[in-house]
Amino acid sequence: MATTTSSVTDICLAAQEASRQLAATDSATKDRALHAIADALVARTPEILEANGRDMDAGRENGLDAALLDRLLLDADRVAAIAAQVRDIAALPDPVGEVIDGKRLPNGLDVKKVRVPLGVVAVVYEARPNVTIDAAALCLKSGNAIVLRGSSSAAHSNAVLAGIAAQAAEEAGLPAGTIGLVAGGGREELAELATQTGIVDLIIPRGGEGLKNALKGVATVPVIYAASGNCHVFVDASADVATAVEIVLNAKTQRPGVCNAAETLLVHADAAPAVLPAALGALRDAGVELRVDGRTRALAGADLAAGLLDAGEEDWDTEFLALTLAVGVVDSVDEAIAHVNRHGSGHSEAIVTNDAAAARAFELGVDAACVYVNASTRFTDGGEFGMGAEIGNSTQKLHARGPIGLRELCAFKYVVTGDGHVRG
Ligand SMILES: NC(=O)C1=CN([C@@H]2O[C@H](COP(=O)(O)OP(=O)(O)OC[C@H]3O[C@@H](n4cnc5c(N)ncnc54)[C@H](OP(=O)(O)O)[C@@H]3O)[C@@H](O)[C@H]2O)C=CC1
Numbered sequence: 343m344a345t346t347t348s349s350v351t352d353i354c355l356a357a358q359e360a361s362r363q364l365a366a367t368d369s370a371t372k373d374r375a376l377h378a379i380a381d382a383l384v385a386r387t388p389e390i391l392e393a394n395g396r397d398m399d400a401g402r403e404n405g406l407d408a409a410l411l412d413r414l415l416l417d418a419d420r421v422a423a424i425a426a427q428v429r430d431i432a433a434l435p436d437p438v439g440e441v442i443d444g445k446r447l448p449n450g451l452d453v454k455k456v457r458v459p460l461g462v463v464a465v466v467y468e469a470r471p472n473v474t475i476d477a478a479a480l481c482l483k484s485g486n487a488i489v490l491r492g493s494s495s496a497a498h499s500n501a502v503l504a505g506i507a508a509q510a511a512e513e514a515g516l517p518a519g520t521i522g523l524v525a526g527g528g529r530e531e532l533a534e535l536a537t538q539t540g541i542v543d544l545i546i547p548r549g550g551e552g553l554k555n556a557l558k559g560v561a562t563v564p565v566i567y568a569a570s571g572n573c574h575v576f577v578d579a580s581a582d583v584a585t586a587v588e589i590v591l592n593a594k595t596q597r598p599g600v601c602n603a604a605e606t607l608l609v610h611a612d613a614a615p616a617v618l619p620a621a622l623g624a625l626r627d628a629g630v631e632l633r634v635d636g637r638t639r640a641l642a643g644a645d646l647a648a649g650l651l652d653a654g655e656e657d658w659d660t661e662f663l664a665l666t667l668a669v670g671v672v673d674s675v676d677e678a679i680a681h682v683n684r685h686g687s688g689h690s691e692a693i694v695t696n697d698a699a700a701a702r703a704f705e706l707g708v709d710a711a712c713v714y715v716n717a718s719t720r721f722t723d724g725g726e727f728g729m730g731a732e733i734g735n736s737t738q739k740l741h742a743r744g745p746i747g748l749r750e751l752c753a754f755k756y757v758v759t760g761d762g763h764v765r766g
Pocket residue numbers: 466467468469491492493494495529530532548549550551552553556567568569570571600601602661663733734735736737
């Protein structure tokens with residue numbers, strides 16, 4: 343069963359014990375466990391919804407806004423979708439044992455580079471209960487034990503979800519400790535988890551810059567940050583106006599509260615007279631608050647100008663996570679790249695262009711996990727990338743970048759086979 347009363351160290355030690363067995367567990371057993379989890383989630387939906395109802399009541403009492411409540415909410419359809427995602431993960435190829443590289447040395451030694459699980463993965467995440475199951479399923483499939491630490495706002499939902507998953511996994515033959523949940527205390531659990539040196543192999547904090555900063559000073563175990571997304575859409579001089587409007591509208595409004603939503607629109611000065619009135623009009627009609635620089639205001643037209651706010655310097659650095667967008671005009675692709683690299687958070691960046699050279703310059707120049715050419719930033723997602731799901735989107739460069747899926751939850755080892763070889 344998922345543990346909620348043991349100490350953080352006890353939960354991590356149990357996970358470590360489990361991880362040793364999981365690393366050698368065959369694909370069929372892992373897939374059977376994943377299907378058992380999916381079945382149990384569907385069968386025990388009323389229990390999940392009852393627990394989620396308690397989190398929702400507390401969220402309303404604590405004044406969580408509508409977007410956060412929607413993120414927290416589960417209903418029967420959402421539980422069914424979570425279960426379906428677990429089955430999708432089961433259907434993916436097992437990354438463990440995959441030979442990434444191999445060669446026969448001149449001395450006859452056979453050297454294979456083989457994908458292996460990391461061991462124990464700890465995940466700290468926001469008040470989105472589906473992450474409990476997505477993360478557990480990805481870790482299980484990749485042969486890792488997981489220690490979960492969700493938001494206290496989702497504590498009841500997470501306890502039931504993790505409990506169901508842990509029980510189903512154990513009944514399907516996986517070791518106790520495969521799925522652990524830390525949920526007994528407050529934020530100090532983060533430091534406890536992040537200092538389990540020699541027990542936890544990786545911690546993934548999925549959340550905002552506050553979480554990232556809280557970890558930075560204390561973590562002694564390896565960390566992959568799945569942090570904030572200050573994402574941009576740059577409309578180049580050659581862009582088609584209708585395409586540009588559609589992409590920026592999608593990137594900003596399709597789900598404004600997520601990490602891959604756009605927060606700034608940059609427009610090339612040569613395209614601005616045509617693009618800005620169309621884009622700003624569409625964004626305004628979609629309810630977006632627009633914070634603009636002086637050049638944007640001058641080109642917006644009288645009809646739109648009255649509703650525009652002036653952008654302050656801090657707006658270029660702000661992840662609004664809401665229907666708010668900063669808008670500016672730049673004179674070149676290079677200026678756009680420089681702006682993105684200065685203000686972006688290394689998450690997802692898009693260029694809209696019909697010029698191959700501009701696209702190439704943006705691809706090469708922008709330092710981010712995902713660079714889009716003529717597509718919305720909203721695609722940064724493990725599910726959308728065909729990875730089944732994601733633990734989060736890494737905003738750092740080592741060892742994973744962008745969606746963290748099965749392969750990113752693995753390391754590798756060299757398996758070297760000889761025939762009585764000794765080194766002379
Ligand atoms: N790159 C990615 O994959 C993703 C990034 N995000 C980013 O997350 C942010 C939105 O999420 P938000 O709701 O703000 O999540 P938070 O960052 O506030 O919280 C996430 C988790 O971290 C904990 N936490 C937060 N701050 C601290 C701290 N100082 N010390 C210890 N624990 C802490 C929270 O605990 P508790 O709630 O109990 O306080 C929660 O479990 C956005 O910036 C978004 O871009 C979101 C999803 C995916």
